[in-house]
Amino acid sequence: MPEVPTLSEPLEPGRLRRKVADAFADDGALAGGLPSFEIRNGQREMAVAVADVLESGGTLLAEAGTGTGKTLAYLVPAILSKHRVIVSTGTKPLQDQIYYKDLPTLRRVLGIEFSATYMKGRGNYLCLHRFNAYRSGDLLTSAADENAIEAIAEWAQQTSTGDRAEIEDLPDDLAFWSEISGTSENCVGNDCPDHQECFVTRMRQRAMESDLVIVNHHLLCADAALRQSAYGEVIPPCTHAVIDEAHQLEDVATQYFGIVISNHKLEKLVIDGIRAIKHDLQGTPDTANTMEQAIALVNQYATQFFGAIQTHLPTPDRTRITPGLLTPIAEHGRQFSSSLRAVETTARLVNEPSEDLRSLGRRAGELCAEIDFILDANDDRFVYFLERRGRGLFLRASPVDVSSIIQELLFK
Numbered sequence: 001m002p003e004v005p006t007l008s009e010p011l012e013p014g015r016l017r018r019k020v021a022d023a024f025a026d027d028g029a030l031a032g033g034l035p036s037f038e039i040r041n042g043q044r045e046m047a048v049a050v051a052d053v054l055e056s057g058g059t060l061l062a063e064a065g066t067g068t069g070k071t072l073a074y075l076v077p078a079i080l081s082k083h084r085v086i087v088s089t090g091t092k093p094l095q096d097q098i099y100y101k102d103l104p105t106l107r108r109v110l111g112i113e114f115s116a117t118y119m120k121g122r123g124n125y126l127c128l129h130r131f132n133a134y135r136s137g138d139l140l141t142s143a144a145d146e147n148a149i150e151a152i153a154e155w156a157q158q159t160s161t162g163d164r165a166e167i168e169d170l171p172d173d174l175a176f177w178s179e180i181s182g183t184s185e186n187c188v189g190n191d192c193p194d195h196q197e198c199f200v201t202r203m204r205q206r207a208m209e210s211d212l213v214i215v216n217h218h219l220l221c222a223d224a225a226l227r228q229s230a231y232g233e234v235i236p237p238c239t240h241a242v243i244d245e246a247h248q249l250e251d252v253a254t255q256y257f258g259i260v261i262s263n264h265k266l267e268k269l270v271i272d273g274i275r276a277i278k279h280d281l282q283g284t285p286d287t288a289n290t291m292e293q294a295i296a297l298v299n300q301y302a303t304q305f306f307g308a309i310q311t312h313l314p315t316p317d318r319t320r321i322t323p324g325l326l327t328p329i330a331e332h333g334r335q336f337s338s339s340l341r342a343v344e345t346t347a348r349l350v351n352e353p354s355e356d357l358r359s360l361g362r363r364a365g366e367l368c369a370e371i372d373f374i375l376d377a378n379d380d381r382f383v384y385f386l387e388r389r390g391r392g393l394f395l396r397a398s399p400v401d402v403s404s405i406i407q408e409l410l411f412k
Contacts, residue, residue, distance in 0.1 A: 033109030046073040090245030127182040162199025188355035221256035258398035301336040340368040
């Protein structure tokens with residue numbers, strides 16, 4: 001990640017180490033401000049080592065047993081360093097603990113003012129552009145949906161974050177939330193008419209102005225994967241990063257730096273295509289007809305493709321796939337891929353397309369390339385497998401070794 005200016009003038013060499021050592025001393029700020037604080041040599045040694053890296057650069061790998069107090073051992077130096085620091089956790093409970101408990105405590109105990117931003121995955125935030133389009137469409141299917149939409153509309157006028165967790169009565173399994181959330185897959189970027197009011201944009205702006213940015217490994221890896229295409233990332237550049245619960249990073253990275261094709265993903269594309277035809281191509285009936293036919297073929301060939309998977313591939317929840325195993329579904333896959341390419345081409349030929357149409361064409365092109373890659377299944381850097389979860393069918397290509405990817409996209 002590129003270097004960014006520090007939020008204020010850094011401490012002179014060696015001073016951060018001394019300030020951290022003083023904070024963890026027997027008569028230091030932590031001992032004086034926390035009644036239950038215990039002096040732990042391992043914690044103090046780790047905190048000083050973190051301070052050295054924050055001052056001089058490099059990478060520190062620290063392992064310590066339960067009860068050492070690792071979280072304070074890196075948060076105190078991060079706060080005192082006066083650098084912008086990303087803190088990534090493996091679990092949401094630790095993310096919550098840091099933001100809601102540890103940071104307020106340290107602000108009081110250390111007597112230092114600093115700012116922090118809690119960043120969740122984009123899918124947790126309402127997308128105003130997609131929400132307005134959804135409300136004006138005809139896809140609502142029940143009175144419960146209509147009631148939820150009205151509740152969300154009222155909340156959207158009041159919230160400053162757009163985080164769905166603020167709506168206590170919103171069901172966790174709300175069927176249409178994926179249609180109105182700010183996922184990168186659906187984002188149209190800086191040209192969105194609601195870009196300045198966008199809750200994801202505001203979250204990123206808050207993070208760019210903060211001393212500490214609290215994320216989790218899923219968001220960290222998803223964001224780094226998006227950075228490969230320079231599209232949709234939200235975590236701002238920072239000078240330093242702390243990866244807590246780092247033993248979980250490999251599994252999360254394997255998930256996000258791979259390729260996945262699913263029936264859910266294609267259903268969303270078809271729905272967005274129908275919506276784009278209705279809202280953006282009304283004045284060009286010939287183009288609308290061409291796009292409608294292309295979307296219909298995508299739907300038809302997707303149904304045939306995933307139906308062939310059900311028929312020809314083994315039944316376990318997770319199955320390794322090879323080129324030979326894919327032979328019975330290969331032709332269906334090629335037809336499916338060609339139909340997606342037709343959507344991409346049609347979107348490109350539209351005169352002055354809307355951002356939604358451009359996004360639709362981009363997504364169709366990306367899915368086409370991903371299907372071709374998985375159907376070939378011949379890159380020995382990846383393992384290919386089929387996964388079933390409920391109604392979901394997922395064809396995945398996961399990297400065998402993510403070390404070089406993590407080195408390039410995260411550590412550098």
